[in-house]
Amino acid sequence: MSRTLRRISREVWLFFWRDLLIARTYRTAFLLESVEALFGAAMLYYVAKFVDSPLLERTLPQAGGYFAFSLVGFIFLDYLNVSLDSFDRSLQEARDSGTLEHLLVTQTSLPVLVAGSAIYPFAITTVRIAIYIVWGVLLFHFPLHSANWLGVFAMLAATLLAFCGLGILSASYLLLFKRGNPAKWFLLGISSVTGGMLFPVSILPDWLQFVARLNPVSYALDGMRTALLAGTGFSALLDPLAALLGFAVVLLPCSVFIFAWALRRTKMNGTLTHS
Amino acid sequence: MPETPTSSVSPISPIRIDQVQKFFPPARSGWRAYLQPFERATSLALAGISLEVRSGEAVALLGTNGAGKSTLLKILATLLLPTAGHARVAGHDTVQDSRAVRRHLGYHAGTDHGFYPRLTGRQNLLFFGRLNHLSRAAATQRIVLLAQQFHFEDALDRQVRTLSTGAVQRLSLARALLHQPSVLLLDEPTRSLDAIAAAEFRRFLKNEILRRGDTSLLFASHTLSEVELLADRVAVIEKGRLLAFDTPAALKHYTSSDTMEDVFLRITGRPSPDAAPGDFVIHPESAPT
Numbered sequence: 034m035s036r037t038l039r040r041i042s043r044e045v046w047l048f049f050w051r052d053l054l055i056a057r058t059y060r061t062a063f064l065l066e067s068v069e070a071l072f073g074a075a076m077l078y079y080v081a082k083f084v085d086s087p088l089l090e091r092t093l094p095q096a097g098g099y100f101a102f103s104l105v106g107f108i109f110l111d112y113l114n115v116s117l118d119s120f121d122r123s124l125q126e127a128r129d130s131g132t133l134e135h136l137l138v139t140q141t142s143l144p145v146l147v148a149g150s151a152i153y154p155f156a157i158t159t160v161r162i163a164i165y166i167v168w169g170v171l172l173f174h175f176p177l178h179s180a181n182w183l184g185v186f187a188m189l190a191a192t193l194l195a196f197c198g199l200g201i202l203s204a205s206y207l208l209l210f211k212r213g214n215p216a217k218w219f220l221l222g223i224s225s226v227t228g229g230m231l232f233p234v235s236i237l238p239d240w241l242q243f244v245a246r247l248n249p250v251s252y253a254l255d256g257m258r259t260a261l262l263a264g265t266g267f268s269a270l271l272d273p274l275a276a277l278l279g280f281a282v283v284l285l286p287c288s289v290f291i292f293a294w295a296l297r298r299t300k301m302n303g304t305l306t307h308s
Numbered sequence: 309m310p311e312t313p314t315s316s317v318s319p320i321s322p323i324r325i326d327q328v329q330k331f332f333p334p335a336r337s338g339w340r341a342y343l344q345p346f347e348r349a350t351s352l353a354l355a356g357i358s359l360e361v362r363s364g365e366a367v368a369l370l371g372t373n374g375a376g377k378s379t380l381l382k383i384l385a386t387l388l389l390p391t392a393g394h395a396r397v398a399g400h401d402t403v404q405d406s407r408a409v410r411r412h413l414g415y416h417a418g419t420d421h422g423f424y425p426r427l428t429g430r431q432n433l434l435f436f437g438r439l440n441h442l443s444r445a446a447a448t449q450r451i452v453l454l455a456q457q458f459h460f461e462d463a464l465d466r467q468v469r470t471l472s473t474g475a476v477q478r479l480s481l482a483r484a485l486l487h488q489p490s491v492l493l494l495d496e497p498t499r500s501l502d503a504i505a506a507a508e509f510r511r512f513l514k515n516e517i518l519r520r521g522d523t524s525l526l527f528a529s530h531t532l533s534e535v536e537l538l539a540d541r542v543a544v545i546e547k548g549r550l551l552a553f554d555t556p557a558a559l560k561h562y563t564s565s566d567t568m569e570d571v572f573l574r575i576t577g578r579p580s581p582d583a584a585p586g587d588f589v590i591h592p593e594s595a596p597t
Contacts, residue, residue, distance in 0.1 A: 044439065051424065051435050058426040058467070131422035135483065138385050138415040139439035140407060209345045298345050300389045303332050303353075303379075 044141050048149030049156070056153070070164040071172075077103045078173040094233055094255070095262040097176045104169050105258050106230030108162045109192075113224055113250055115158045116196030117217045120204035123150030134306045143296055144289070147204055155193065179264030188260050188270060191277035192253040198284025199249075205288065205295040211304065224250040252276040320399040322412075322491045322524035323361035323384060328393035330354040330379050330548070349391060353379045355548040356393065361491075364521035366513075368539035369528040370572055376548040377528035378417075381493045384526070385415045397491050414489035418496030418528075421476045425469035429460065429479050432468060433486060440487040447486065454482040457512055459505075473500045481509060485517070492517070494527040498534060510537055532568040542568075544575045551575050 056062065081100035093102050124147060127133035136146050169175030199220065206214045227234065227241055228250035234242055245251040256273030259265060299305040331349035354376045361367045369377040382388040383395050386406040394401060400408040423432045430451055437447035455461045458478045463471050468479070477500045484492060497513075498506035514537065517523050529535050535542055536556055544552040544559075552559060552575050556568060563574040572578075 040441075047435060047438050051427070051431075054431055055424060055426050130424065132424065133422070134387060134417055135415075135422040135436065136439070137387055138410055138413060139436060140410050140441055141439045142407065210342060212341075295345075297389070300387070301391075302345060302349070303330075303382075303388055304345070305387060 041145055044145050045149040045152055048146070049152045052150070052153030056157070066161055067164050070161060071168050073107065074104060074165055074168040074173060077107060078169075092233060092236070094235070095258045096179070096264070097262045100169075100173060101175055101262050102233075102258065103231050104165065104175060105261060106228075106254055108165045109250075109254055109257060110224075110228075110230055111158050111162060112192060112253070113196060113221065113228075115154045116193070116200040117203050117214075117220065118200075119151040119154035120147050120197075120200040121207040121214060121217075122154075123147055124204055124207055126150075128306060137305070144292065147201070147292075151197075151200065159189075176262060179262065181260045181263075181265065181267065181270075184260035184267055184270045185257065187267075187274060188253065188256040188277075191274050191281065192249075192257070194281035195249040195253070195277045195284060198281060198288040201288035201292050202284070205292045208292070208295040208299050208305075224248060227251060229254045249277055249280040252280075321360045321396070322363055322365075322398055323359075323367075323526055324394075324396045325357055325359050325380070325384075326394045326396075327356045327358055328354055328380070328383060328390045328395055329356050330376070330383065330388065331391045352548050354383075354390075357545070357548070357550045358393075359543055359550060359553055361524050361526050363524055364518070365540045366518050366525040366527070366538050368535040368542045369526065369545055370532075370535055370542050370568075371528075371545035372576070374547075375545045377545055378495050379548075380545070381415075381495050381526065381528060384409075384491075385413060385493055386410060412490045414484035414487070414492045416481055416484040416492075416494045416497055418494075418499035421480045423468040423476060423479065426467055428465050428467055429455075429471065429475075430464040433464075433479065433483055436483050437486045442487055450486050450488075451482070454485060457516065458482055459508065474502055474505050477501050478505065478509075490523055492523055492525045492527070494525065496528055496530065498529070498531060506531075506534075510534055513538060532572070536568050542571075544572060546576045 078100050081098060081103060085099050089099055093099065095102065124133070127136060127146075127150070137143060141149075166175060166177065170177050203214050203217050206217075223244065224230070227237065227245035227248050229245065230250075234245045234251055234255075237245065252273040256270050256277070259269050259273070263269065296305075330353040332351045332353055333344055333347040333349045334351055336344040336347070357376070357380060359367070369380065371377050379388065383390050384397055384402060386402050386409050389403055394403075396402065397409040398412040400412070402409050423429075424435075427435070433451045433454075434444070434447050437450065438444065442450065451464065455464055458481065460475055460478045460482070463475045463479060468476060471479070477498075481494075481497060484494065498509055501509060513525070518525060518538070525538070527538070539556060541553060541555050542559060543550055552562075554562070556571070559571045559575070560566065560568075563571050565571045565574060
């Protein structure tokens with residue numbers, strides 16, 4: 034078992050190394066992304082200056098005002114995006130570049146290939162989020178002094194697990210149908226309304242609040258804001274953590290099962306490497 | 309004249325194909341494409357092909373475009389599942405034990421090269437070599453050796469996007485050989501190579517790979533001189549059916565032909581200056597083996 038795990042870790046690392054080498058050939062990308070993060074943080078800061086009021090302050094569930102609330106929401110949209118995008122994008126890119134066929138005849142399985150290809154996008158998104166927060170702290174008074182870092186990392190891990198299931202489902206769809214994934218756009222659309230990114234879920238009508246409770250994004254955002262901004266202990270995070278792990282327990286096995294079925298189907302139909 | 313090897317027959321055939329059939333679902337466009345994954349497979353690609361490649365043997369698949377050669381190679385490479393029948397590589401079933409099959413395989417598809425254009429030749433080969441469980445040191449050593457043998461040392465430290473088609477083709481062939489597989493599947497291996505590079509590659513295959521006797525080769529080719537030079541036996545496939553399977557000499561004798569071109573034309577029943585269509589169709593069950 035541990036030998037298999039070591040092998041899988043080594044293979045996953047190889048994909049990370051590949052993507053890192055490719056990223057290094059785009060020398061200015063990191064600089065441009067840092068500047069983009071600065072503009073993003075500045076935009077939210079000035080929107081917050083415009084809309085902040087004592088009434089709004091009372092409506093928000095955590096301290097820090099609207100800037101901190103919206104910045105956490107905005108940067109977490111990135112995580113949802115990358116989790117829905119990276120699995121099927123890695124598959125699509127491998128198919129388009131002609132590398133998929135050659136990857137599939139190596140001793141590395143397709144699930145490891147897809148998961149390995151998603152590691153770099155997740156890592157770089159984490160770095161991008163950190164840059165947003167650094168800009169926020171350095172220039173716009175983002176209140177990081179009360180952050181519960183253990184809680185932040187626990188929330189991050191639970192969020193990744195829950196979102197990975199969605200990403201693998203998305204990749205399964207792409208395997209079968211070879212084209213843009215409407216489920217992804219639907220989920221992103223639903224999340225933009227019920228995820229609580231730019232406004233608290235509590236202002237939504239009851240039926241939309243019910244929809245929000247079925248969406249892992251709302252738990253991820255709630256937990257991350259609590260961990261970063263509320264200055265509370267770990268116990269305040271137990272509910273969102275349990276909800277996210279619940280989503281992961283259901284979504285991960287289902288998505289892996291559906292992915293395996295879709296893979297077999299495409300190998301039967303001869304469309305595995307078709308664009 | 310190639311001779312069929314007899315001395316090194318192993319109890320487990322490197323490649324054994326038993327009654328392999330393959331049907332594909334019909335191609336669909338527009339909204340019907342959403343139903344395609346669930347449609348019945350009705351388009352015939354392979355109609356119950358059986359053949360065996362012995363240890364150290366080179367077998368050529370000869371056939372027109374769409375005959376089923378690439379489909380057969382992809383089934384062996386575990387990229388496709390057969391509709392019926394069984395294919396085994398080094399004793400492992402390509403469906404039930406695909407990972408074990410891939411341990412023994414080197415595969416090269418002539419139609420695309422599949423490299424990361426912004427990585428160098430060396431970085432690409434190292435990546436694929438390590439995915440085939442070569443250690444970093446072993447992969448590095450093999451890359452240098454193959455680069456010398458295929459004359460692509462210059463390509464090793466340049467980004468693949470800056471290389472010529474021929475150089476990329478050499479890299480692709482090197483990738484198939486990197487982990488020293490016991491079974492090589494090559495789909496039109498010299499397709500994009502210039503005449504000199506193609507000749508060098510054939511010489512390399514013949515002298516360095518096949519002469520050792522521990523690697524079995526199944527390759528598809530439209531270049532009849534290549535087939536004649538490399539193949540111990542030739543499988544002629546037409547519309548998914550195996551029409552003949554024997555040594556080039558036996559096929560020539562059987563069809564009273566002087567060249568492989570005539571052999572192919574006569575076996576597939578195509579117009580030939582010397583024979584009426586269909587006169588020389590050899591069914592595998594009646595063909596000498």
